[in-house]
Amino acid sequence: MTPGDDAYPRIRLYDIRKACSTCSLRELCLPVALGREDTEALDHIVERDHPLRKGDKLCRSGQPFAAIYTVLSGSLKSSTQGENGEDQIIAFHLPGELVGLDAIGAGRHHSTTEALETTSVCKIPFSRLEELSRQIPGLQHQLLRIMSKEIFDDHELLQVVARRSAEQRLAILLLNLSQRFGRRGLSRTRFRLPMSRHDLGNYLGLAPETTSRVFRRFLTQGLLSVTGKEIEFLDLPALQALTESPSAPPRSSKQG
Amino acid sequence: MTPGDDAYPRIRLYDIRKACSTCSLRELCLPVALGREDTEALDHIVERDHPLRKGDKLCRSGQPFAAIYTVLSGSLKSSTQGENGEDQIIAFHLPGELVGLDAIGAGRHHSTTEALETTSVCKIPFSRLEELSRQIPGLQHQLLRIMSKEIFDDHELLQVVARRSAEQRLAILLLNLSQRFGRRGLSRTRFRLPMSRHDLGNYLGLAPETTSRVFRRFLTQGLLSVTGKEIEFLDLPALQALTESPSAPPRSSKQG
DNA sequence: CGCGATTTTGAAAAGACTCAATCTTTGTGG
């Protein structure tokens, strides 16, 4: 099952682009307006890594940071470990998205990233990327921009976990996944959740039982149909409406 | 009250260092091992900004990003706005700490930062810092490292908000503040909370009433004494013990 | 000293969690 070592050929950038229509490598290099030469240079540092089976770790918390990755197919979860072994999932990674950004600059990973299913990724050795970024103006800035995005996402998650009801949390996540699948060219109203209910709950700060119950409520209310991990939105407006009320419309928070 | 415009003199780096024993400007430049020249260069781009009164905004969400700041005295809070006006405090900033890092790279602020009391800050225009970082090797990397720290902190907060009880959340925050005050040379066991109960609760994802009740419980249990915003630890070990149990010791989370 | 804002307190209700049992799905071996 595990493929040979370095037998895997270098993968070309346009292959990756083809593989995922909104590949973040594009995100990484496109806004910089790379010339032909630069694109080729970037091409050369991208490697296809071994496919991961479900449960395989892409990287572990504390490990020295060597590369960032982009998901070609499959999906991953990243989690941080609390002192007590309990862990908290901080992100799911779908095809076309970048992994490992939180480790940039610290020199080592803050989180452990693991495959939720059979997953293939591209590896972008960071030292090479860094080197390249010294040559290509704007690439360094691009890296900062992407890290910044990471911070922004974390804040959004915090908003959700700290202030929303179980129903809202799940609705928000489902709509978020919908968008991300949609961006990738897949259906926005019908898709397969790659993660378990346990993971779903963990990410949202809920017990798995609660997650399950919320699914049932959504089902009962006709908001969506659920068959195992298969999801279909039946009443998108209602779901979005759920998202929009912060559970405390009457309460005005004044400060300052 | 509002001081003259550019009348304020440039402030020298060593003044800042003196002002706060663990000033993050040190954090920013010290590990890079700056030479005398470089230090002076950095000195020259640091400006003392107007003092802020309670409630004054240092920067607002959405504003173009122009500078990072370091707190000389007083304190600040940063919060993100949800779509519905509800906001979430994502950080408190004490003397010696840097503000505005989450905006690096995105070009605009993600959060609004506001003074909790009369506060004075130093302004570090980012364009100049960026410019400087092209000349001083390592400074760029240092910026990345600091952003990375920001991500790490966010993840910690997420852990706390998502997985801990009200008691644990407050204990963790109090101990964290204690450390930060201590690092600054103040007492670790007795200090003044600069923020309101409302803010405290908001940061921890709790209703203000709950925050208040937890204080009472701590008081009753003899863990600390509370007089308004004045705090004193009476049983540090007990507080730390609270911190260490994730509320679910029997439950082993296995995955993979 | 008085007023407004913040904080505290109480009681009731809601929401989420735990525990335990059942049902389903998945994967394995016969």
Add this chain to the structure above:
DNA sequence: CCACAAAGATTGAGTCTTTTCAAAATCGCG
């Protein structure tokens, strides 16, 4: 291909924590 075991998901009932609403107390400031 089917049976079985193991893991994951669902459901139910009861409990506990936290929130909400309302009111009293306290604090801070002019």
